[in-house]
Amino acid sequence: MRAVPDAGPVLPFPKGWYVVAESGDVAGRELVGIEAFGRELVLGRDEGGVVHAAQDLCPHVGGRFSQGGVLDGDCVVCPFHGWRFGPDGRCVEIPAGDPIPERARIRKWTAREREGCIEVFHGRRGQEADPAADVHDQRSDSSG
Numbered sequence: 001m002r003a004v005p006d007a008g009p010v011l012p013f014p015k016g017w018y019v020v021a022e023s024g025d026v027a028g029r030e031l032v033g034i035e036a037f038g039r040e041l042v043l044g045r046d047e048g049g050v051v052h053a054a055q056d057l058c059p060h061v062g063g064r065f066s067q068g069g070v071l072d073g074d075c076v077v078c079p080f081h082g083w084r085f086g087p088d089g090r091c092v093e094i095p096a097g098d099p100i101p102e103r104a105r106i107r108k109w110t111a112r113e114r115e116g117c118i119e120v121f122h123g124r125r126g127q128e129a130d131p132a133a134d135v136h137d138q139r140s141d142s143s144g
């Protein structure tokens with residue numbers, strides 16, 4: 001199992017909501033990779049259409065969830081060996097039947113949708129999302 005790089009120092013991005021995508025960019029069950037506040041994340045919708053955000057790195061052997069992973073119910077499922085991570089980020093199933101390591105977890109972020117855009121809250125680990133925090137737009141300009 002790989003160490004999760006998220007355990008490093010706090011990156012120099014201010015606390016707040018980051019506009020990371022248009023709502024239509026995340027339409028199906030497949031996870032969509034994005035970059036925001038210096039991190040690689042994935043976005044996906046649950047069965048109710050609610051958007052979720054998580055790190056784009058599986059702690060097993062470092063596979064990218066954005067390379068074919070899905071949000072199944074409220075679980076992020078890795079496309080490589082099928083490890084499943086529940087709503088709190090903990091691994092809840094290893095299809096091969098191996099015991100689940102205590103440290104097998106991923107970081108998740110709070111996401112919301114407003115005015116046709118998806119926003120992700122960035123703060124210290126464990127910090128509750130502040131609905132009134134500043135909003136930063138980090139979408140890349142793809143208009144050419």
Ligand code: FES
Pocket residue numbers: 058059060061062063078079080081082083
């Ligand atoms: S790399 Fe994700 S389950 Fe193996």
